[in-house]
Amino acid sequence: MKKITMQDVAERAGVSSKTVSRVINNEPRVSESTRKKIQQVIDELNFQPNKSAQSLAADRSLLLGLLYDNPSSAYIINLQAGVLDACNEFGYGLVIHPCENNSPDLLPKLRNLLASSRMDGLVLTPPMTENRQLLDFLDSNSTPYVLITPLNLEQSCPLVSIDDVMAARQSIQHLIDFGHKRIGLILGARERSGTEMRLLGYQQALEENNIPFDEGLVVQGDFTFESGVTAGLQLLRQPQPPTAIFASNDYMAAGVMKVASQLRISIPYELSVCGFDDTPVARYMTPTLTTVRHPVEQLAQHAGELLIRKLKKHLERSESEELHSELIVRESTGPVAKP
Amino acid sequence: MKKITMQDVAERAGVSSKTVSRVINNEPRVSESTRKKIQQVIDELNFQPNKSAQSLAADRSLLLGLLYDNPSSAYIINLQAGVLDACNEFGYGLVIHPCENNSPDLLPKLRNLLASSRMDGLVLTPPMTENRQLLDFLDSNSTPYVLITPLNLEQSCPLVSIDDVMAARQSIQHLIDFGHKRIGLILGARERSGTEMRLLGYQQALEENNIPFDEGLVVQGDFTFESGVTAGLQLLRQPQPPTAIFASNDYMAAGVMKVASQLRISIPYELSVCGFDDTPVARYMTPTLTTVRHPVEQLAQHAGELLIRKLKKHLERSESEELHSELIVRESTGPVAKP
DNA sequence: ACCATTAATGACAGCGCTGTCACTCTTCGG
DNA sequence: CCGAAGAGTGACAGCGCTGTCATTAATGGT
Numbered sequence: 001m002k003k004i005t006m007q008d009v010a011e012r013a014g015v016s017s018k019t020v021s022r023v024i025n026n027e028p029r030v031s032e033s034t035r036k037k038i039q040q041v042i043d044e045l046n047f048q049p050n051k052s053a054q055s056l057a058a059d060r061s062l063l064l065g066l067l068y069d070n071p072s073s074a075y076i077i078n079l080q081a082g083v084l085d086a087c088n089e090f091g092y093g094l095v096i097h098p099c100e101n102n103s104p105d106l107l108p109k110l111r112n113l114l115a116s117s118r119m120d121g122l123v124l125t126p127p128m129t130e131n132r133q134l135l136d137f138l139d140s141n142s143t144p145y146v147l148i149t150p151l152n153l154e155q156s157c158p159l160v161s162i163d164d165v166m167a168a169r170q171s172i173q174h175l176i177d178f179g180h181k182r183i184g185l186i187l188g189a190r191e192r193s194g195t196e197m198r199l200l201g202y203q204q205a206l207e208e209n210n211i212p213f214d215e216g217l218v219v220q221g222d223f224t225f226e227s228g229v230t231a232g233l234q235l236l237r238q239p240q241p242p243t244a245i246f247a248s249n250d251y252m253a254a255g256v257m258k259v260a261s262q263l264r265i266s267i268p269y270e271l272s273v274c275g276f277d278d279t280p281v282a283r284y285m286t287p288t289l290t291t292v293r294h295p296v297e298q299l300a301q302h303a304g305e306l307l308i309r310k311l312k313k314h315l316e317r318s319e320s321e322e323l324h325s326e327l328i329v330r331e332s333t334g335p336v337a338k339p
Numbered sequence: 340m341k342k343i344t345m346q347d348v349a350e351r352a353g354v355s356s357k358t359v360s361r362v363i364n365n366e367p368r369v370s371e372s373t374r375k376k377i378q379q380v381i382d383e384l385n386f387q388p389n390k391s392a393q394s395l396a397a398d399r400s401l402l403l404g405l406l407y408d409n410p411s412s413a414y415i416i417n418l419q420a421g422v423l424d425a426c427n428e429f430g431y432g433l434v435i436h437p438c439e440n441n442s443p444d445l446l447p448k449l450r451n452l453l454a455s456s457r458m459d460g461l462v463l464t465p466p467m468t469e470n471r472q473l474l475d476f477l478d479s480n481s482t483p484y485v486l487i488t489p490l491n492l493e494q495s496c497p498l499v500s501i502d503d504v505m506a507a508r509q510s511i512q513h514l515i516d517f518g519h520k521r522i523g524l525i526l527g528a529r530e531r532s533g534t535e536m537r538l539l540g541y542q543q544a545l546e547e548n549n550i551p552f553d554e555g556l557v558v559q560g561d562f563t564f565e566s567g568v569t570a571g572l573q574l575l576r577q578p579q580p581p582t583a584i585f586a587s588n589d590y591m592a593a594g595v596m597k598v599a600s601q602l603r604i605s606i607p608y609e610l611s612v613c614g615f616d617d618t619p620v621a622r623y624m625t626p627t628l629t630t631v632r633h634p635v636e637q638l639a640q641h642a643g644e645l646l647i648r649k650l651k652k653h654l655e656r657s658e659s660e661e662l663h664s665e666l667i668v669r670e671s672t673g674p675v676a677k678p
Numbered sequence: 679a680c681c682a683t684t685a686a687t688g689a690c691a692g693c694g695c696t697g698t699c700a701c702t703c704t705t706c707g708g
Numbered sequence: 709c710c711g712a713a714g715a716g717t718g719a720c721a722g723c724g725c726t727g728t729c730a731t732t733a734a735t736g737g738t
Contacts, residue, residue, distance in 0.1 A: 005724060015688085016687065018726080019686085029685065049724080050457070051391075052391045052400065054726075055391035056391040056395050057692080057726040073412035073415070076412070077412040077416070080437075084435070093456060094435070096423070098423070115387040116387040117432060225623055251623065281620050284564055285623070355719080356695080357717075357719085364696085368717080370716060392693070392694035392695035392723090395696090395722095398723070681738100683735080683736080683737100684733105685733080686732085688730085689729090690727105690728090691726105694723105697722095698721090700719085700720105702716085704715075705713085705714080707711100708711100
């Protein structure tokens, strides 16, 4: 596979290499006819510009970085797929970077990564999106970034988000529609902004249906299966246990189902369980899990596109975007048991 | 963040930039004292060579590609982590590439990817490892690659593998040790080489324990949850159903558990189920799933290292490597039921 | 008809490295 | 003591692009 250079294309099209460069980069100031002819030659030769040379000459790497620290592999795969779509569309490459948000050498490592890979911009996901130190570092470094986050805060950078409040409210409403009045809520890790939004959604749904809020039905988890088990026990051992439980992710919901099975509580007849995230597990459990599906891939794709537009300065101020989740009703939720 | 060049380092160390380059690339012909001094300056300035310039000048991208087409996100995440480790160690970058092995435009797409990203080498995983067209294409293209595959075939390229025969034999032995004699086997997709190795391991285990082989206990699946359901039904509806089932992956095992639950067959009291892969699901199911854990991350790391050594020509002929799996015993397997 | 402006293109240098080759300085066998 | 061989180093070109600026051709206002 011998390589084709811009020079080759230029000669074949009877123009200078600079003009070919203009076409490749969609620059203005090229006549339609010239553009067409060059494009034709490019297609003929299947020419692909040398990324290294482009990067070196233009002093930009054509690389996006994706930072994540999330135990759900399905979520990450979707993220990657989405950002990759955006990258492919605009000729960018993707550098993936699993991190540990709490590790003290997150910043030094990132600094090295930035120095060596010279990524043009970053896509950040929770919990990195709430790491002030990190964001400050990037700002001081003037590395552009976009956030994928439930946080609807007064961020000054572009972000894409889903409406966690609404998503939670919807799920709770679904439970209420089945006649449930005592609904347990298992929260996720405290520092994650999504956590409070889900609590808010829960409260809103109760209020709309004139159901009093009972603090005893809200327990803290940390997104792990184990914390779901603990929280489930705490809820189900109460003198007046809830008839339905909403967990802030599928793993914790799985934990609740485990507890229910141990306590011989049958789902959904004696207890309804609702998860969040629509992990593959949700379909494999017995019974299958009612849960909320997020358009993660789309979210990530938008984030990627937003970032690239920002890099190309085609971005008006700080655009942002919000997508919506969908409640997936399966077997784990049902009408409240007849006493 | 102003950038530091080799020239800066060279001046500060009182040598030519070429000598700095020699140190960076671990080339010989540099006196120990010079090397030390330069290294010191590099550390002081925290100098990182510009990858684009390196690539352009040396005509190699310093990029590895990772190709996969696998529905298990946990598996992919581990793969990525392993290869990333190898990459980081040797200053390589990683280009991930989810593909569809059966798509007709796999090759054209790959050709484009190779042309634009100019990856120096590829790490291939099943089922791409058995795609002759693809391998031939890479050969004709003289793109180096290593395979991660259970296939122990007469490959002429380096590969890392796990011993699927042994892993299957071990699991079956585990079931036999519990007193099981009628053991069902659910195979994975037919074209995957691992499939026959697992059948082989199954047969070997039976033979060693003088248990006759019954063809009726072996059914075909395709690695999906749904195929596990179908296969489970097929096995459990027999006049003399098996008392234990070995599924070729966890998703199919989950399918079997689903069926068992529907047929009111209790696990592990009336039926033992054993999975393969140790997906996260295995821990979340009720009961938790006995399964086989593969050292995927290590496998991937070795693959990456092998590939990089091959690229650096530090590789004697076609080295290969085999790692071993581990049986993780959980709740889904137990002694055969008293009649 | 004339200059000012804008559109379309090309010449050329140089991005930060590495490959090649030339050069100097030891070392050592005869 | 000389020539050959090897170790250590640097000068220099050039990888394939893009930015800058110069150049030419077309357009329009007066």
